[in-house]
Amino acid sequence: MHIPVLKEEVIQYLDVKPNDNFIDATCGNGGHSAAILEKNGPKGKVLAIDRSPEQAENCKLKTKSYGARITTVCDNFANLADIAGRESFKNIKGILFDLGVSSWHLEESGRGFSFQKSEPLDMRFNPENQLTAQKILNFWSKPELTKMFKDYGEERFGERIAQEIVNSRQAKPITDTLQLVEVIRRAVPGFYKRQKIHFATKAFQALRVAVNQELANIEKVLPQALDILAAEGRMVVISFQSLEDRIAKNFFREKAKEGKLEILTKKPIIPSLREIKANPRARSAKLRAAIKK
Numbered sequence: 001m002h003i004p005v006l007k008e009e010v011i012q013y014l015d016v017k018p019n020d021n022f023i024d025a026t027c028g029n030g031g032h033s034a035a036i037l038e039k040n041g042p043k044g045k046v047l048a049i050d051r052s053p054e055q056a057e058n059c060k061l062k063t064k065s066y067g068a069r070i071t072t073v074c075d076n077f078a079n080l081a082d083i084a085g086r087e088s089f090k091n092i093k094g095i096l097f098d099l100g101v102s103s104w105h106l107e108e109s110g111r112g113f114s115f116q117k118s119e120p121l122d123m124r125f126n127p128e129n130q131l132t133a134q135k136i137l138n139f140w141s142k143p144e145l146t147k148m149f150k151d152y153g154e155e156r157f158g159e160r161i162a163q164e165i166v167n168s169r170q171a172k173p174i175t176d177t178l179q180l181v182e183v184i185r186r187a188v189p190g191f192y193k194r195q196k197i198h199f200a201t202k203a204f205q206a207l208r209v210a211v212n213q214e215l216a217n218i219e220k221v222l223p224q225a226l227d228i229l230a231a232e233g234r235m236v237v238i239s240f241q242s243l244e245d246r247i248a249k250n251f252f253r254e255k256a257k258e259g260k261l262e263i264l265t266k267k268p269i270i271p272s273l274r275e276i277k278a279n280p281r282a283r284s285a286k287l288r289a290a291i292k293k
C-alpha cells in the first residue's frame with residue numbers, strides 16, 4: 001500500500017486547522033486525506049480527487065469512517081474549478097497536489113507502469129482515455145518518439161531508443177513492459193546500464209507522462225487552484241521529477257512577482273533520511289508551498 005510522503009510537512013504547510021476545508025487533488029489511497037481529516041474536525045471537509053477510478057474507490061474505503069466530511073470524485077484535476085463548483089465546495093483553505101504515480105499503480109494496477117515485471121504496456125491513469133503506451137510505441141514516428149523521450153523524460157539517449165523502437169516494431173509490435181526494457185537495453189551504451197538509476201527509468205517516465213499528459217495537466221490546474229483558494233489559502237505541491245517541480249517553481253515565482261502569492265518554501269522541502277529509509281519511494285520528493293495573497 002502507498003505510504004503518504006512528507007505527511008507531517010503537508011499538514012504543517014497546509015496549516016490544517018479545525019473546521020477548515022481542503023482539496024486533496026491527487027488522493028490516491030487517501031493517506032494524506034485521512035491525515036487532513038484527523039486535524040480538521042469536527043466540521044472541516046475534504047474534497048478528494050483522483051483520475052484513477054480504482055484509486056478514488058481506495059480513498060473512499062480508507063476514509064469511510066469520516067462520513068460526510070469527505071467527498072471523493074474520480075476526475076482529472078485539470079478540471080479543478082469545475083469539480084469544486086459542481087460539488088459546491090467553498091471556503092477552500094488549502095489544496096494539495098501529490099503528483100505522479102502511486103504504489104498501487106506500480107504494484108497492483110496491471111497496467112504496465114513498472115519496468116520490473118511483465119505487464120501490457122498501457123500506463124493510463126484512467127482506462128477510459130484513448131491513448132495508451134502501446135499506441136505511442138507502435139504508431140508514433142521516430143521524431144515524435146525522440147521528442148517525447150527528451151521533453152518528458154530528459155532521456156539523453158532518446159533518439160537511439162526511438163530508432164531501436166522503430167526497428168523492433170517492424171518485426172513485432174511492442175506490447176509488453178519487459179519487451180520494451182529489452183529494446184531500451186539494446187539502444188543505450190554499456191556504461192548507462194551500470195549506473196545507479198535503472199536505464200529504463202527515464203524512458204518509462206516519459207511514456208507515462210505522454211500517455212497521461214501530466215505536464216499539461218499541472219500547467220492547467222495551478223492557475224485554477226490559486227483562483228479558487230480563499231484569501232490566505234495555501235497550495236502544496238509534491239513532485240517526484242524535475243520537470244514537474246520546475247512547473248510549480250516557475251508558477252510560484254511568477255505569481256509571487258505579481259503579488260498574488262507568497263512563497264513559503266524558498267528551497268523545496270525534502271524527506272528526512274529516516275523517511276527515505278522507511279519509504280524509499282520518497283527519495284526524489286520535493287515539496288513546495290505558497291500562500292494566497
Ligand SMILES: C[S@@+](CC[C@H](N)C(=O)[O-])C[C@H]1O[C@@H](n2cnc3c(N)ncnc32)[C@H](O)[C@@H]1O
Pocket residue numbers: 002003004005025026027028029030031032033049050051052055075076077078098099100101102125217
Ligand atoms: C503519488 S499518488 C498520491 C498518493 C496519495 N497522496 C496518498 O496518500 O495515497 C498520485 C495520485 O495522483 C493521481 N493523479 C495523477 N494525475 C492526476 C490528475 N491529472 N488528476 C487527478 N489525479 C491524478 C494518480 O492516479 C495517483 O493516484
